[in-house]
Amino acid sequence: MKLAKSFIAIAVISFFFASFITAEEPTGKDVFLNGKCNTCHAVASQAIESKQAAKYPDLSYLGDKGIAEATLIQYLKKEAKLNDKLHPVKFKGEDAQLNVLAKWLLTLKK
Numbered sequence: 001m002k003l004a005k006s007f008i009a010i011a012v013i014s015f016f017f018a019s020f021i022t023a024e025e026p027t028g029k030d031v032f033l034n035g036k037c038n039t040c041h042a043v044a045s046q047a048i049e050s051k052q053a054a055k056y057p058d059l060s061y062l063g064d065k066g067i068a069e070a071t072l073i074q075y076l077k078k079e080a081k082l083n084d085k086l087h088p089v090k091f092k093g094e095d096a097q098l099n100v101l102a103k104w105l106l107t108l109k110k
Ligand code: HEC
Pocket: 032, 035, 036, 037, 038, 039, 040, 041, 056, 057, 059, 062, 065, 076, 082, 083, 085, 086, 087, 088, 089, 091, 101, 105
């Protein structure tokens, strides 16, 4: 009985770690949604809506604007300006996530 219990415990723990290791990396879209960018921005081309879409720029075709990836990353950290302005909010996630997010935004083209 004791052995069965330990066996089950080991099975549960291994399953937990296995799923942790194989967990998929978040996509740029996931980072965008988790980062609540859509409280302000819509991305209509990706079916992402914002309740304040009229007030903030839609990012559907950001990739067509010729913004360099490094600049976009700095902009989202409030370390660089775009259109002469700093972004109103600073990205709060990890750098790796910001890279994925920036890459994804720049793929959005007409
Ligand atoms: C509180 C509202 C708000 C949130 C939340 C927000 N933004 Fe913005 N964002 C703005 C505003 C306002 C501007 C336009 C600033 C200006 O006029 O230059 C902007 C501009 C941008 C631009 C430049 C658009 C362009 O066409 O030049 C990008 C890219 C951008 N935001 C990405 C993001 C991302 C990614 C997130 C989430 C990590 C995010 N924003 C979260 C308000 C917001």
